[in-house]
Amino acid sequence: MELLAFGDTGWGDELFRATLMTIAVSITAMLIGFSFAAIFTPLKLSKFKSLNLIANIYTTVIRGVPELLVIYLFFFGGSGAIMFVASMFGYNEYIEINAFVTGSFAIGIISGAYSTEVFRGAIQSIDKGQFEAAKVLGFSKFKQFYKIILPQMLRLAIPNLSNVWQITLKDTSLISVTGLVEIMRQSYIAAGSTRDPLFFYSFAAVLYLLLTFLSMKLINKLEVKYSRGY
Amino acid sequence: MDFELMINSFPKLLNAAVITLKLLSVSLIVGLFIGLLFAILRLNKNVFINKFAYGYSYVFRGTPLLVQIFIIYFGLGQIEYLRSTFLWVILKEPYWCAIIAFALNTGAYTSEILRSAFQTIKPGIIEAGQSLGISSKIIFYKIQIPIAIRQSLPAYGNEIILMMKGTSLASTVTIMDLTGVAKYIISTTFKPIEVFIVAGGIYLFMTFIIHNLIKFLEKKYSFN
Numbered sequence: 122m123e124l125l126a127f128g129d130t131g132w133g134d135e136l137f138r139a140t141l142m143t144i145a146v147s148i149t150a151m152l153i154g155f156s157f158a159a160i161f162t163p164l165k166l167s168k169f170k171s172l173n174l175i176a177n178i179y180t181t182v183i184r185g186v187p188e189l190l191v192i193y194l195f196f197f198g199g200s201g202a203i204m205f206v207a208s209m210f211g212y213n214e215y216i217e218i219n220a221f222v223t224g225s226f227a228i229g230i231i232s233g234a235y236s237t238e239v240f241r242g243a244i245q246s247i248d249k250g251q252f253e254a255a256k257v258l259g260f261s262k263f264k265q266f267y268k269i270i271l272p273q274m275l276r277l278a279i280p281n282l283s284n285v286w287q288i289t290l291k292d293t294s295l296i297s298v299t300g301l302v303e304i305m306r307q308s309y310i311a312a313g314s315t316r317d318p319l320f321f322y323s324f325a326a327v328l329y330l331l332l333t334f335l336s337m338k339l340i341n342k343l344e345v346k347y348s349r350g351y
Numbered sequence: 352m353d354f355e356l357m358i359n360s361f362p363k364l365l366n367a368a369v370i371t372l373k374l375l376s377v378s379l380i381v382g383l384f385i386g387l388l389f390a391i392l393r394l395n396k397n398v399f400i401n402k403f404a405y406g407y408s409y410v411f412r413g414t415p416l417l418v419q420i421f422i423i424y425f426g427l428g429q430i431e432y433l434r435s436t437f438l439w440v441i442l443k444e445p446y447w448c449a450i451i452a453f454a455l456n457t458g459a460y461t462s463e464i465l466r467s468a469f470q471t472i473k474p475g476i477i478e479a480g481q482s483l484g485i486s487s488k489i490i491f492y493k494i495q496i497p498i499a500i501r502q503s504l505p506a507y508g509n510e511i512i513l514m515m516k517g518t519s520l521a522s523t524v525t526i527m528d529l530t531g532v533a534k535y536i537i538s539t540t541f542k543p544i545e546v547f548i549v550a551g552g553i554y555l556f557m558t559f560i561i562h563n564l565i566k567f568l569e570k571k572y573s574f575n
Contacts, residue, residue, distance in 0.1 A: 181555070182551065182555065184512075185512070185516075185551075185554060185555045185558035185559075186516070186551040186554045186555060187515075187516040187517075187518075187519030187530055187554060188516065188519070189519040189520060189522065189523075189530050190519060190530050190533060190547060190550060190551060190554070193530075193533065193534050193537055193543065193547075194543050194544070194547040196543075197537050197538065197541065197543040198543035198544055198547070201541075201543070287413075291414070291415040291416070292415075294415035294417045294418060295415075295417060295520075297417070298523065305415070305417060305418065305421075308421075309421075312425065316429075317429065318421065318422075318425035318426045318429060319422065319425075319426035319427065319429045319430065322418055322421045322422040322425065322426050323422060323426065325418050325421075326410070326414045326418045326419070326422065329413065329414045329415060329418060330409075330410065330413045330414055333413040333414075334413070
């Protein structure tokens with residue numbers, strides 16, 4: 122137990138901060154994922170074949186390639202790409218992007234591919250009559266989406282989004298390979314310096330279980346809220 | 352684009368893909384047995400057995416695969432007692448540790464898939480078997496299991512693909528699988544995009560094959 126003490130004698134406060142980091146990366150990645158989904162879901166549902174193709178390439182490639190490989194691509198290729206863009210504007214210094222940004226982006230792109238599929242499925246399962254009724258009542262395109270389609274889509278999407286959240290949360294453990302100090306990395310450091318890997322990795326497992334358990338509770342509440350009237 | 356590097360690294364990555372496939376197939380076979388066992392335990396009426404099986408799948412589905420590998424590879428070696436048993440022969444090899452972690456992980460997901468498949472079997476089918484005087488053992492092996500396997504094919508296909516991606520974590524415990532070799536080439540040449548295209552292409556090709564294999568099996572065993 123004294124291994125978990127707060128302060129200089131134990132790893133309690135370090136692990137606590139690492140847990141907050143895991144939560145922060147997961148939420149950032151999820152939000153980045155939503156922005157990708159906001160771009161690619163309309164492309165998936167578009168009438169134009171070429172736009173469908175772009176969105177399909179995105180979701181198929183990301184869902185068919187291991188998360189770790191995507192993270193390595195960003196970790197080794199991220200600053201190179203930024204530097205290439207910067208050099209076009211005449212800036213030639215070395216740029217290093219922070220591990221938090223690289224990690225959230227890599228996980229966000231992965232999470233976005235799953236979210237895109239969830240939103241596509243949700244929109245497609247909304248009754249066609251709803252779209253027609255909205256049109257007949259003379260709602261503007263903007264209002265149609267925000268007042269009629271979006272609320273129904275959310276109700277249908279939340280159960281699957283909770284799966285995406287679980288996947289994203291667990292995927293953040295992979296960012297530890299880039300050196301970002303989240304739960305996994307902190308446990309690795311603690312295990313190395315105390316020579317007690319069994320304890321620290323098991324404790325990491327408990328932390329992840331706690332996070333998944335608590336977020337499930339929270340999401341269930343959201344689910345109840347969005348399915349009022351059903 | 353460094354096409355020369357892409358062509359040169361292709362055979363190396365292809366060789367590494369064989370290791371990925373080995374890891375995948377061994378863990379899937381072991382995991383299927385674990386999954387079937389725990390699915391049956393889940394359907395047991397005894398509360399303790401049933402809760403135990405639920406706990407197993409909850410823990411393995413609620414924690415990252417990376418933690419599971421690290422506990423088995425770095426953690427178990429710490430227990431003095433284990434070092435003196437024959438298990439140490441297995442546990443000191445990263446390859447077997449990875450396979451144990453993968454098999455336990457996929458076993459947890461498979462048990463959920465099979466359980467829900469068992470539960471969706473219509474009671475009428477089992478009653479029909481009973482009224483024909485078939486023993487409950489034969490009903491289970493000859494009626495329930497084949498139907499459950501057919502029901503769970505689509506979900507199990509997804510699980511195979513997820514597991515294939517999961518095997519990439521073997522590279523974190525020094526195994527040179529497809530991702531491990533890809534990372535090695537990237538970190539020596541600093542050409543991440545080229546290597547990503549080749550390695551990702553191999554992964555996508557394997558996903559494609561698995562996807563179509565499952566589709567073929569689904570069609571073959573469909574009820575219509």
